[in-house]
Amino acid sequence: MAIGYLGPEGTFTHAAARELCPGTELVALATQAQAIAQVEDGTIDGAVVPVDNTVNGVVLPTWDSLLLTTESRIVADVLVPVTFNAYALDADVAPEVVASHPHALAQCARYVGSLGVPSRVTSSTAEACASLAPGEVAIAAPVCAELYPVATIATEVEDGAGAITQFGLVTRDDVRPTTERWTTVFAALPERNAPGSLAALLGPLSALGCNLENIVARPVRDSVDYVFLLFVADLDADREAAALESLGARCSGLSVLGRLAATKPSGPDGASGVPVRLASVGS
Template sequence: MSRIAYFGPQGTFTEQAARRLAPGEELIPAETIPAALAAVRSGAADAACVPIENSVEGAVTATLDSLSEAEPLVAVAEALLPVHFSVLTRPGTTEIRTVASHPHALAQVRHWVEANLPGAHPVATSSTAAAAVAVDAGEFDAAVTAPVAVEHYPLEVLATEVADVRDAKTRFLLVRAPGELPAPTGADRTSIVAAATNRTGALAELLTELAVRGINLTKLDARPTRNNFGEYRFFIDFEGHVAEPRIGDVLAALRRRCRNVRFLGSHPRADNGTTEIEPGAANEDFTDAIAWVESVRKGAQA
């Protein structure tokens, strides 16, 4: 059985994602996202499940930063989970002055709280389930949690299906130490992080390498390197798998342009996305073109 570290404690959205991505495996809660990833780097866990992006709030920056630092890790699978919240209180609570949760959850229920719990102060906790723990301990009055949290903590449900934005989703990754990659499926996603130098056109050059090969970008995030003000790392997701000639070709080009590029994985997409291939950008076009150059080098003109 594999040991899967996840961003806990018990009852987080990430635990639900870990159950989906690694059914039947041993799940080990970690206090923070960096701690879940550190467990893989140290060998204490075989893989980690962490949130990477939310359709309302955007990037989960703790995950981006931890993936770009320390020992490299690669994403081997992803899950897309619908996100709506329950609001939990201690039995007998009559007045709600504080509402605790993960910042991403608080941001997604702000209007609901203003309308239904006027005057209540939002308080950030490390995760949604950590908010439930704190409410149980009497630190805050209400917790905004995943629906499953009520099964783990002795709290009462004040409201369910709470969300300012309908159909919000969060994408989660299953991350391992570099090793065997998942096989290409035809609907895959590849992720990299590149520290572009601070000069005119540096990011445009990287994106142009993708564009000229007809490779569709699925996400772009920037995070400061924290070393020099104004220097950024760019997290770029695009369609395709490193095993494909066209993706191998673009990775080689990105590496030529930028020595500081880290491969963060190729894995099947969970969003039913299809890969549109532009004329001249199919894998066969790349292999045919290389074969043609070879024939030219050998003196033939095929």
């Protein structure tokens, strides 16, 4: 078997792939879209991709890529703790640019801001080290110190300790988790874009006693319509079948994008909690 992952070596996705697929040939790929497309066309047997994060929420490129497939879905998942170090080619050179993946830059916003320099977005945290230029600082995983010729200039630069990223294994199989309960992610296209269309989907789920853990709206290209990703938790085979029947009766398109078995992690220590704008009751 060959399993793709968001490379290069040293990414958090690489660590997740080693945990989800031990002893399997791992293939570094440039993007989630490329990895999932190669699963869909049979070039590789599976792909490990990020799906959710306790700081930034769902990883949209992964879910958007799954929407472009017909058979691929998430069949297993794992939670990986996330911590970041800062690296440079020469620790004595003053930083001029800070480079990393957008999620890493967001999770290390205070440290990035303290540098007072522009940022450069990379396709992964490890790519920031692999492509590091003189005068640049890379934000990446601790393992990158072993894999790339870089100097560590700061450790644990994330804003809050305890951040976690959820990674999923995408294959063309249609298998359910071995756990008693799981979260199923449905892609639902309402029959029409009109007032009450979303309520028509969610009402029956509530009547079934389903726990809607998250909902994400994705626009349909060249249309006024939206596809809704519904993260419905605490399902088993019977409850999932009932949810599929209920949603199918109210959708012009419906598909299962994946099933997530890992316990949903809480936010990191030091997280801001309820947004300031929403913290005052009655404001």
